[in-house]
Amino acid sequence: MKILATGTEGYIGTLLGGVLLERGHEVTGLDTGFHKVGWLYNGVRQAPLHLRKDIRMLTEEDLWGYDAIVHLAELSNDPVGELNPTITYDINHIGTIELAKMAKRAGVSRFIYMSSCSVYGTGDESYSTESSELNPQTAYAHCKVLVERDLTAMADENFSPTFMRNATAYGPSPRMRFDLVVNSLAGFAWTTKEIRMESDGTPWRPLVHVLDICQAIYCAIEAPRDVVHNQVFNVGDNDENYQVKDVARIIAETFPGCRLVLGSSSNDKRNYKVNFDKISTQLPNFRCRRNVALGARQLLEIFSKIQLDKELFEFRGHTRLKQIKYLLETGQIDNDLFWSEYIATEQDKTALNPQVLTAAE
Ligand SMILES: NC(=O)c1ccc[n+]([C@@H]2O[C@H](COP(=O)([O-])OP(=O)(O)OC[C@H]3O[C@@H](n4cnc5c(N)ncnc54)[C@H](O)[C@@H]3O)[C@@H](O)[C@H]2O)c1
Known part of the structure; x- marks a missing residue:
């Protein structure tokens, strides 16, 4: 299939490009590059050709000829969403719907959307299924709900949206995120030999x-159309619902010499369990092949190979909110999160402008 994958310079997308190529698809990547600097290690065998573009600047012609779009390019976490909720709605809701409308006009028949289990919000003790009531707690999660609603209304015989409600991701990616719970705890375990939590976990x-997640995406793309047409799938595994304290324990046991200290507060709004029966029974060939214990061992191996230190662990490129704030504060992106005019260095100016060179001589 000919696929346009957006967000291919992000945490999931950096791996997804290679995975889709290995499946034999023809892939083009697209990303505006907010987190390009967050490269932790060289971990991809192949990467797709890449367009450096904001999804809000795309035209219909950009989308001609594709069979499917896999859409990852959004502001990807709750704190970034709360930094400026308006811009989150502009990119994550309006931007995505405009992209889908253009895709439909351009004749792209499959649209795989990266939604999130955070649409369920705080739950009771029961496991949320795809038909459970939604209870989004943040601008980020609310946008996911709005996109699902509006894309559902666009589904017809020529356009099949599919909604992947992903659990929270973990595990190594060359473009690493340390603002995700497992990766963050593993980073602390390695750099400080201690996991200290304020919450009771x-x-x-x-x-x-x-x-x-990458596997779920290619299974959805490769599935017969009637299996995925306008369908929602929770992406994960029933055995991968964890209490945060158990995740901390698994990591503390994996990282040699790590001490675990649990706190006593319990004010985390995000508390929910999810049922993953549908994806494992209805999406052909999908089953989760990994768990947190494996992910923790993989992280330990990578940290040890690259000698991860505190500075690298805390680098802004690995934390979505820090990097967006840095780009705003240094004027590299404007308040609408568009890149500012090209910022030339003094050396660039000299090379580009012979008069400067003459003057200097
Ligand atoms: N990582 C998770 O735990 C998780 C869980 C559920 C859903 N998701 C969803 O999966 C997708 C990818 O997540 P991720 O963790 O790889 O996030 P990420 O932040 O690492 O990657 C997102 C990428 O999108 C790009 N982007 C953002 N706005 C853009 C725009 N306007 N135009 C072009 N590119 C833009 C960024 O530069 C970045 O490279 C997101 O939609 C996210 O909401 C992720």
């Missing part, structure tokens, strides 16, 4: 390995 959180 009782909230439940569904988790999924980043490569199992």
Whole structure:
């Protein structure tokens, strides 16, 4: 299939490009590059050709000829969403719907959307299924709900949206995120030999390995159209609902010499368990092949190979909110999160402008 994958310079997308190529698809990547600097290690065998573009600047012609779009390019976490909720709605809701409308006009028949289990919000003790009531707690999660609503209304015989409600991802990716719970705890375990939590760790959180998300995406793309047409899938595994304290324990046991200190507060709003029966029974060939214990061992191996230190662990490129704030504060992106005019260095100016060179001589 000819696929346009957006967000291919992000945490999941950096791996997804290679995975889709290995499946024999013809892939083009697209990303505006907010987190390009967050490269932790060289971990991809092949990467697709790439367009450097904001999804809000795309035209219909850009989308001609594709069979499917896999759409990952959004502001990808709750704190970034709260930094400026308006811009989150502009990119994550309006931007995505405009992209889908253009895709439909351009004749792209499949649209795989990266939604999130955070649409369920705080739950009771039961496991949320795809038909459970939604209860989004943040601008980020609310946008996911709005996109699902509006894309559903666009589905017809020529256009098949599919909604992947992903659990929280974990595991190594060359473009690493340390603002995700497992990766963050593993980073602390390695750099400080201690996991110290303020919370008591009782909230439940569904988790999924980043490569199992990539697998779910290619299974959805390769599935017969009637199986995925206008369908919602929770992406994860019933055995991968964890209490945060159990995740911390698994990591503390994996990282040699790591001490675990649990706190006593329990004010984490995100607390939910999710049922993953549908994806494992209805999406052909899909099953999660990894778990947190494996992910923790993989992280330990990578940190040890690259000698991860505190500075690298805390680098802004690995934390979505820090990087967006840095780009705003240094004027590299404007308040609408568009890149500012080209910022030339003094050396560039000299090379580009012979008069400067003459003057200097
Ligand atoms: N990582 C998770 O745990 C998780 C869980 C559920 C859903 N998701 C969803 O999966 C997708 C990818 O997540 P991720 O963790 O790889 O995020 P990420 O932040 O690492 O990657 C997102 C990429 O999108 C790009 N982007 C953002 N706005 C853009 C725009 N306007 N135009 C072009 N590119 C833009 C960024 O530069 C970035 O490279 C997101 O939609 C996210 O909401 C992720």
